[in-house]
Amino acid sequence: MSTPSDTDTNWSLAAALGAALGASACCTIPLALVSLGIGGAWIGGLTALAPYRWLFVGLAIAALAYAGYNEWRLSQQPGCDCPTIFSSRARRSVLGLGALAVLVLVASPWLLGVSTSSTTQQAQATTAGSGQRGASATPTSFRQVVLEVEGMTCAACPRAVKTALKGVDGVYSVEATLKPPEAVVRFDPKTVSVEDLTKATAGAGFPSSPKSPS
Known part of the structure; x- marks a missing residue:
């Protein structure tokens, strides 16, 4: 030896x-x-x-x-x-x-991942807070889009997607989930476009596209 x-x-x-x-x-x-x-x-x-x-x-x-x-x-x-x-x-x-x-x-x-329960609680808190603040929280011109995100494989991935989207000017709120692999984004269409949002996720390594309505 x-x-x-x-x-x-x-x-x-x-x-x-x-x-x-x-x-x-x-x-x-x-x-x-x-x-x-x-x-x-x-x-x-x-x-x-x-x-x-x-x-x-x-x-x-x-x-x-x-x-x-x-x-x-x-x-x-x-x-x-x-x-x-x-x-x-x-x-x-x-x-x-x-x-x-x-x-x-x-x-x-x-x-680094956010548990499902924590994500749900955050979403509920955001909804409640939006209801209390009313129009002062998000201007009436805001738009919401659901992006289908590719490449998310673990609990930390939604945080990376959320961080990338929140760094875009004109984005009010983001909720990203692993299952289903998507991100719900509220944004000002006068400031940012859906294409800008998909570029932001692609720049973080996660290509995305608007989810087609069912």
């Missing part, structure tokens, strides 16, 4: 972080980019990674497990001449922080 080294731990931890980033690329990274005002059709390439999410999750867990195993091997040989760069305390601190970062990245789509 090869002699353990902290270089092996560092490389495996780096691989775990890279795989965790891949696991979050389909949802969390687009949301972060949109929140920073960064957009473009190229983001759709990130959302296309969604089918491979669990592969990245598996790689992240395997690499993290190997990093922990390698550190355990180092701890079992205190008297050996194992090549090390950092002290045992520093290595364990880095490993612990790295493990936490991996877990947060892997779980981020769920951590």
Whole structure:
């Protein structure tokens, strides 16, 4: 069996972080980019990674497990001449922080997602508030459109869509849901068009189109 080294731990931890980033690329990274005002059709390439999410999750867990195993091997040989760069305390601190970062990245789509009940409560609160504020909340010229959104695969995706749409001038309110994958948008047609709205979602990596009336 090869002699353990902290270089092996560092490389495996780096691989775990890279795989965790891949696991979050389909949802969390687009949301972060949109929140920073960064957009473009190229983001759709990130959302296309969604089918491979669990592969990245598996790689992240395997690499993290190997990093922990390698550190355990180092701890079992205190008297050996194992090549090390950092002290045992520093290595364990880095490993612990790295493990936490991996877990947060892997779980981020769920951590950032809004539950169905929360979305319903927010929608009810918005409706109630609109009724109380009356015409002062939304001008009589407002229009409502339902957009069918493509590419939403997890609970964080509706938040990315909502963030992109709310950043468009003339939009009063947005409610985005995963099931069904759509966004209800209230906007001022004098300021913004439906085409502008679909461009905004496409720029966040989620193409959309107006829903045809049933």
